[in-house]
Each structure stands twice: as structure tokens, then as C-alpha cells.
Amino acid sequence: MAKDIDWDARYAADPALWGEQPNQFVRARVADAEPGRAVDLACGNGRNAVWLARRGWHVEAVDISSVAIEQAQQRSERAGVHVDWEVGDVLAWTPAEPLDLVLIVYLHMEMPELTGVIARAATWLRPGGRLLYVGHSRTNLTRGVGGPSNPEVLAEIADLAGAAEGLRVLALQHLLRETEAGTAVDILLEVTTWDGPEPTGNPDPGHLKPPAP
Numbered sequence: 056m057a058k059d060i061d062w063d064a065r066y067a068a069d070p071a072l073w074g075e076q077p078n079q080f081v082r083a084r085v086a087d088a089e090p091g092r093a094v095d096l097a098c099g100n101g102r103n104a105v106w107l108a109r110r111g112w113h114v115e116a117v118d119i120s121s122v123a124i125e126q127a128q129q130r131s132e133r134a135g136v137h138v139d140w141e142v143g144d145v146l147a148w149t150p151a152e153p154l155d156l157v158l159i160v161y162l163h164m165e166m167p168e169l170t171g172v173i174a175r176a177a178t179w180l181r182p183g184g185r186l187l188y189v190g191h192s193r194t195n196l197t198r199g200v201g202g203p204s205n206p207e208v209l210a211e212i213a214d215l216a217g218a219a220e221g222l223r224v225l226a227l228q229h230l231l232r233e234t235e236a237g238t239a240v241d242i243l244l245e246v247t248t249w250d251g252p253e254p255t256g257n258p259d260p261g262h263l264k265p266p267a268p
């Protein structure tokens with residue numbers, strides 16, 4: 056998303072911006088994983104981080120919007136779980152310890168910055184840890200609904216392939232997401248390190264269908 060978005064104002068105006076539920080593709084990819092240490096980069100007001108914490112993960116979650124982090128704190132209190140929330144910039148923030156999981160969900164920045172964030176975050180993984188990026192794709196501009204209208208902040212397959220250089224790619228694909236306004240075209244990258252155990256519980260594409268209403 057463009058640098059000119061006033062995220063504090065957006066969250067203050069609508070705390071229910073992204074809903075209560077975790078992103079459906081995160082849920083499909085992570086639900087079967089053994090809990091460990093996770094970071095949710097650009098966590099917003101915490102729907103994915105709280106979902107992870109409820110499943111037993113130790114979660115650090117970072118966002119540039121202090122209003123979002125305040126709302127996220129309230130969300131984790133309501134859920135009765137602990138998350139280490141932090142106001143921070145993904146371009147500079149680093150975790151204290153190696154990680155089993157990095158989530159980056161609907162973070163949109165101009166391409167060299169976004170791919171740089173993904174590549175840098177992948178260096179934080181323990182052997183066998185996984186990084187998951189989910190975003191609106193550039194293809195969404197012509198084939199889908201919603202999301203940013205600036206093509207420069209929307210990733211395509213080649214951009215994410217570049218970010219994954221040197222990593223083991225588990226998934227790199229477009230995914231269709233049904234919304235009230237129509238079908239959105241998302242993009243997903245999942246990577247792991249080359250030195251970990253053989254990944255298990257890697258769902259087949261059938262698992263990525265939206266849950267039945």
C-alpha cells in the first residue's frame with residue numbers, strides 16, 4: 056500500500072476493517088503445524104496473530120500503526136491469550152530469536168521494498184521454519200475486485216520468485232478469494248530453508264478453497 060495511507064485514521068474509523076477471522080489461506084497452510092515461535096509482520100489489529108496464539112504459538116506481532124496495535128492488544132485480552140505486540144516499521148524491525156514461522160499478510164509496498172522485507176524476514180527462520188506471504192496480486196487489477204489500485208505496490212509471480220531466491224519454494228501461486236463484492240485474485244508465496252526436515256502437512260490445493268458458508 057502506498058506510503059500516504061493514514062493507517063491510524065483507517066483503524067480509528069473502522070476497527071472491524073479486516074474482520075475477526077484469520078486469513079483463510081493462512082488458516083489452511085498453518086492449522087496443522089506444530090506451534091513454535093512466530094512473527095506476524097504488519098499484523099494490523101491482530102486477527103492472524105491472535106489466531107496463532109490461541110493455537111499455542113508464541114507470537115510477536117508488529118505494525119506501524121499504534122492505533123492498530125492498541126486494538127490488537129484489546130483483541131488478545133478479549134481472547135485471553137498473550138501476544139508480544141509492538142509498534143514498528145517492517146523495514147527496520149528485527150526479532151530477538153530465530154523463528155518457526157513468519158507471516159506477512161496483505162502488506163503492500165513498492166516492489167524493491169516488499170521483496171526486500173520478504174527476503175530479509177526469511178533470514179530469521181530456523182532450519183525448517185516457514186515464511187508465508189499473502190497479498191493482493193497485480194492481476195487483481197484486471198481480473199479481481201478490491202485491494203490497492205496502484206500497480207507498483209502489487210506483487211506478481213516474478214516479483215515473489217525474486218524474493219525467494221536461495222530459499223526452498225513450497226508454493227507460489229494465485230489464489231481466488233470470494234468476497235461480497237466478487238472474486239479477488241490473491242497471490243501466495245510459501246518458502247522454507249533448505250537445511251530443515253522434509254516439510255509435512257503441506258496441504259494440497261484443494262485445501263485452499265474458501266470454507267463453505
Ligand SMILES: C[S@@+](CC[C@H](N)C(=O)[O-])C[C@H]1O[C@@H](n2cnc3c(N)ncnc32)[C@H](O)[C@@H]1O
Binds near residue numbers: 101118123160
Ligand atoms: C491491509 S493491512 C493488513 C493487516 C493484517 N496483516 C491483516 O491481514 O489483517 C496492512 C497493514 O500494513 C501495515 N503497514 C504498512 N506499512 C508498514 C510498515 N512499514 N511497517 C509496519 N507495518 C506497516 C499497516 O499499518 C496495516 O496494518
